Amino acid sequence: MIFMLGLTLIFTWCTAFAGTRGLAKRIDSIGIAAVGGVVSLILTFLMLDSSIAAGPASAPYKAVIDPITFALFAFGCAGLLVFQWRRRRDPWSIAGAIVTLFLLTSKVHSPQYMIWLVAFFVVVNVPWWLIVPYLAADAVLLYSGFYWFATSPQLARNSWQDTFVISVYWRTAALLALLWWFTLAGRDLITGPGAVVEAERDRIEEPPVAEVVRSTGQALDGEEEFDELVPSGGTAL
Incomplete structure (x- = not known):
């Protein structure tokens, strides 16, 4: 919990005060940080008690969490579309932000989906120093998660479960960094740094x-x- 709170504070500072100027931009940034922070805390809560999150008595628990995560994703998408309209960013950056938001608010743990994301990140020129931490955390999450399921039929706590929970934290950190890059730091996707994307060229x-x-x-x-x-x-x- 302390780790995720600290991560949320760092993400808030990066999005609200690092590289942004003007009150309107900072308000947008703080809104993005708030979504990321709430998602981080929910993910932390999901992983604190594995017997509730994955056990047979999880139906009432999921009945509460599922609508909350869906609402977070829906409101997050609406906020990103408003952000796109106000900032006039190219559509690729907002598409990347929505994909990242979906990964944050949904339980997407699939090797096939991860491979698809690698192609997407390469096409939109995401820096390698953002891709590698995400892929590493996701690989550890998948490996430890499947071993946890295989070695503990009742999903009792063991060393694999501890590794799985830690990897969830680091995967969340990597996704928050990607969300920051897609919304605020990334520029001129598809065509590369310094170029003018077609969507922006039409507005000149x-x-x-x-x-x-x-x-x-x-x-x-x-x-x-x-x-x-x-x-x-x-x-x-």
């Missing part, structure tokens, strides 16, 4: 006349000199 407007005059020193038609555009005693554009 022609430079105003004042900018052209300032940079070239003459009017657009080439007939008036820049000095004639500045009244006597006036200030240049």
Whole structure:
């Protein structure tokens, strides 16, 4: 629990104050951090008592948790769409954020799904230092989880269960880092750093006349000199 609380605080700081300027951007960032923090705490609660989470008496427990996680995912998607509309980010970054949010709010532990995610992360140019920790944590989670199920038919606590719980924490940390990158840090997905994605290129407007005059020193038609555009005693554009 202490680990996840600390992780939530770090994630909140990174999203709200690291690399963001302006009140509106920080409000958006704090909202994303809040979703990530709540998801982290719910995941911690899910793994604290394995006999409740996976035992035969889990039906009432799941009846409460399932609607909560679905609501978190639905509200998170709505928030990301609003974020996309306000920031005008390319659709790939928001798609990646939604996939990451789904992984955070759902119990997705599948080798096949992990392989599919590798291809997706490579296509959208996710940095390797974000991909490797997630894949490592997910691999440990799958390995320890299946060994736990195989060695403890009644899902009693053993060393494999402890490893499984720890890997869930680190997988959550890696997913929160990916969510941060997709929403705030990542730029120009698909085409790579420094390029202009097609969705953004379509929104670029022609430079105003004042900018052209300032940079070239003459009017657009080439007939008036820049000095004639500045009244006597006036200030240049």
